[in-house]
Amino acid sequence: MTTPAIETHDLTRSFRIRGRGPLTAVDGLTVSIAPGEAVGYIGANGAGKSTTIKMLCGILVPTSGAVRTVGLDPVAKRRALAARIGVVFGQRTQLWWDLPVGESFGLLAAIHRMPRPAARARIDALVGDLDMEDYLATPVRQLSLGQRMRAEIAAALIHSPDLLILDEPTIGLDVLSKQRLREFLIRERAERGTTLLLTTHDMGDVQRLCDRILLVDHGRLAYDGTLDGLSATVGAGRVLVLDLDAPGPDLVAIPGTRHLASEGGGLRQRLAYDAAHTSLGAVLSAVGEVRGVRDVAVEEPDIEDVVRRVYQRSAAGELGRAADATD
């Protein structure tokens, strides 16, 4: 059996906060991620995502429980681990602020003790793939956010790590920049089989990049499985956007759907439906019996919506069943 890229058992971390007692940021997290998986680690702000990542990297010491990252104890073997993983904290920089981007890459290659020819080849490849030729000589502090994020990802990949951990890599990026980063990450993973762990608030990141989702809520694992499975579990199906030929009442009685919203006095209506329980054709014909349909669009499940629903269920105490149902 191969060593898991990430393995935690009952991993817990609490903080003492003055005047408010202990806060358990990560609570009994048990999870195993196989090499080559692409995992989206999602949850609300303060759910414990960043704390988990910091324990995986050996930055934070767990309060209790066990963690192994690429088979190593992250705290005891921090430096050996650093050679095997690449980390990007989206809101921080690992580059040298006052130096040209290219020099940061050279420094990082030296820090990872890469032989110079290998370092050169790897840096050239990353510069080409991430389209960074134009600004290699620019000091980091003068880069745009999109340019800097590409450089950060390259910096985390220079030593060809087995595991890439990205903490909100697309935060603040425009649509085009996000798109380019995602495309690069898909290519890079296809070529090297790099394991990916990604935290994000951006559903697009998860949909495009991840084949497995871990959802945390108040430090606890609330869901582990595919995005489709998550949507099915909490009933957030696809959304059908209907443009009708005339304004009218809300379509609340269409079998297998749930009315979400109406605009323009009912001219445009949004219905949630679950493809596992009904078909698009059945929904459309049911709508067609009561109203004239001019145009139709189908939207994929919105992650924020899915997450919100999981939280509502967890607040209602249905958490355990929701997670069990998908095993």
Next chain:
Amino acid sequence: MRANVLDPGAPRGGAVRPYWLLLRAGFRSQAAYPLAAAAGMFTNAVFGVLKATVLTAAAAAAGGSLAGYSGGQLLAYVWVSQAMIGFVAAMGTAEIGERIRTGDVATDFTRPLDVQGAHLAADLGRSFFSVLPRGLPCLAIGALVTGMTLPAAAAPYVLGAVSLLLATVLSFLCRYAVAILGFWLVDTRGLATFYTVLSGFFMGLSLPVSAFPSWLRTIAHATPFPSVMASPVDVLIGRLTGPDAIRAIAVQAAWVVGIGLLGRVLTARGRRTLEVQGG
């Protein structure tokens, strides 16, 4: 110093090059701010003239010499110490404390490097850079404006260079130890300001430590601060020679080891309480 207090499993061998490159990066990062260096030099020179005037007047009132410094030696003390301000960062640096306060220190721990060693390398780069735009021009201004008496023999310069190197390493290690308290306190800016004022006084920035009243001198020598400035200046200007100079350098080395180990222990302990700021 033990190299792997924090990480017994750290990779060994071929270990120096990354730190050398970090030192160079620290040097080159400073070069991005030539105006700041010029402003620092100008400030040091202006205060040098003021200090030279005051101390010369004090020496004259005391009959030509002060605490055993001749008039020319006193001027040398003033100008060498002023020229060292940038070198040993006597006015403090915000870098590490700021990285802990903002949580950027997290990235330092994701590198296969010793965190204290990596910061030391970068700080030495900063230190060495300051010699050209700050240290030497300040000395030249002093020589032109007030003049000074420097030793004619080579020994004080050789020993002085060793002493200066130890001084800047020690200065870094002290600032690092203060900054690392941020693992517990989060914001060490107030503490750092207090530290800068206190250390500045006891390192002999305003008055040579040898000219302190004896009780104050005793207190000063119970701290590492004279080793950051007063000792290297005294060695360099030839006030401490032979065995006295060697003893001063040995004391510096002892402080380097002691404060260095303290910093390592604090770093290791701090990681247990560390709460990385900013998510």
